[in-house]
Amino acid sequence: MTVALLGFGWDKSSSYARGPALAPPIIRSLLFSDASSAYSLSGINVREVISAFNFPELPEDAADCRKVINDAVSEAIQSGAQPLSLGGDHSISYPILCALKQAYGPVNVLHIDAHPDLYDEFEGDRYSHACPFARAIETGCIANLVQVGIRSASPAQRAFGNRHGVVMLGADAVDQIPYAKLTAPLYITIDLDGLDPAFAPGVSHPEPGGLSTRDVLSIFSRLEAAPIGADVVELNPERDVNLATAMVAARLVKELLAMLYVKQ
Ligand code: MN
Ligand code: MN
Numbered sequence: 001m002t003v004a005l006l007g008f009g010w011d012k013s014s015s016y017a018r019g020p021a022l023a024p025p026i027i028r029s030l031l032f033s034d035a036s037s038a039y040s041l042s043g044i045n046v047r048e049v050i051s052a053f054n055f056p057e058l059p060e061d062a063a064d065c066r067k068v069i070n071d072a073v074s075e076a077i078q079s080g081a082q083p084l085s086l087g088g089d090h091s092i093s094y095p096i097l098c099a100l101k102q103a104y105g106p107v108n109v110l111h112i113d114a115h116p117d118l119y120d121e122f123e124g125d126r127y128s129h130a131c132p133f134a135r136a137i138e139t140g141c142i143a144n145l146v147q148v149g150i151r152s153a154s155p156a157q158r159a160f161g162n163r164h165g166v167v168m169l170g171a172d173a174v175d176q177i178p179y180a181k182l183t184a185p186l187y188i189t190i191d192l193d194g195l196d197p198a199f200a201p202g203v204s205h206p207e208p209g210g211l212s213t214r215d216v217l218s219i220f221s222r223l224e225a226a227p228i229g230a231d232v233v234e235l236n237p238e239r240d241v242n243l244a245t246a247m248v249a250a251r252l253v254k255e256l257l258a259m260l261y262v263k264q
Pocket of ligand 2: 113114115191193194205234
């Protein structure tokens with residue numbers, strides 16, 4: 001199975017700073033840049049596993065935008081490709097998970113982030129980038145949710161997580177990840193602010209004390225199930241330094257492309 005690379009440059013559901021709308025074409029260009037090779041750590045030419053690109057124009061209205069995202073992911077799955085989405089802010093994960101639910105039923109989710117994104121609403125918006133996993137749990141899109149790198153969780157989000165069996169691990173608890181919960185169908189969502197700002201400074205909400213790039217790659221290598229989709233979100237090019245965060249995003253996207261590719 002090949003991979004459809006999707007770009008959703010949406011940042012109007014961000015609570016603080018705009019910028020992630022600019023990220024998808026930057027990550028895409030780094031994937032094809034002569035500055036690094038086309039190969040994943042496992043030796044797969046990741047440029048060759050992409051069978052389709054879809055970076056749609058997004059409407060102004062958030063609900064309309066979620067529909068475009070949902071439809072693009074459904075279309076990729078129906079064409080026989082596995083969807084890898086480039087954000088955009090983290091609000092894009094909710095319509096993606098809705099499309100996955102239609103195809104696979106509830107999925108298990110590995111979620112790398114500094115924040116649980118489990119607010120019931122944020123500044124009056126129930127579809128804010130602070131809320132996607134609350135919506136996804138409520139609508140039955142998620143079976144097990146395992147969050148890693150969390151270091152900015154409000155009491156209300158912790159209570160929501162406890163009520164719904166969410167595993168919420170800090171960046172110091174990588175060795176406690178319950179891999180047995182991350183079985184098929186597995187989805188991976190990477191908010192780049194889950195990494196330490198030393199590795200990924202180009203995000204809207206930097207939280208020191210996070211994961212290293214190596215931590216994330218090691219987590220990938222320990223997953224037992226092959227993912228059926230993934231996203232990499234919250235790159236804010238306006239806050240990046242010498243493309244440092246964009247290059248981390250491209251590295252992680254390369255590894256995810258290799259993981260999503262299934263040899264026929
Ligand atoms: Mn997030
Ligand atoms: Mn975050």
